[in-house]
Amino acid sequence: MEVQDYIALVLVYLIIAVSLALSMYLEKKGYDGNITRKAVHIGVGNFVFVWWMFTESWIMLVFFTIPFAILLFVAMFKGNPISKSKIGDISNNRGHRTGLFLYAVSIMIMVLFFFDHWVAASVGIVAMTYGDAFGSIIGKRYGRHKTINGKSAEGSLGVFAFTAILGAVVILFYGFLITNGYYDGTYEGLLPFWGLAAVAGAITAVAEMLSPGEWDNIIIPTLVALSLVALGL
Secondary structure, three states, rough: OOOOHHHHHHHHHHHEEEEHHHHHHHHOOOOOOOHHHHHHHHHHHHHHHHHHHHHOOHHHHHHHHHHHHHHHHHHHHOOOOOOHHHHHHHHHHHOOOOOHHHHHHHHHHHHHHHHOOOOHHHHHHHHHHHHHHHHHHHHHHOOOEEEOOOOOOHHHHHHHHHHHHHOOOOOOOHHHHHHHHOOOOOOOOOOOOOHHHHHHHHHHHHHHHOOOOHHHHHHHHHHHHHHHHHHHO
């Protein structure tokens, strides 16, 4: 392991800690369980701005994704210290019981199969975090025109918009890293950055609408990443 790997691990765990702290703060302010859960969902996803620093995929797996998945898996089962913690409360009482565990599994999939396509994987992650979460918040608050699976046109539009916006931010961020020599990866796609972001937004909106329950945490990032790899990222 190199110095940048240690720095990346500190930053990743700091991101998780801040996300949990924000969730607890929002809970104290009286926000409902959906909002406090989405704060963790979105906040943890910001690791996409850090994980390019890891020099080897196994470092992420051993020190981040696998422990994170085990923690969330244990949290699903009642009667243990983790299930009684804040993580357990979020996992069991504020949404789909297996949702956060599948969230961690999707990160492992990205690390295992898209380590050489970090830009595509990062857009896939923000589609699952920012896109899906804000779409849910908008749909619950403003959804008036129902579509399928209990979803709304307003929520799907929110999914598209936030995925496209954050997807563009991620692509431009990695473009900056690559062109300035901080990261050796693929940046040039078959479409301009805004076109790639729009494709990611459209795929996420459709996948979120059609996916059953918590399984969108795996389906969305995988579909988006695969599509962007096919488009040259």
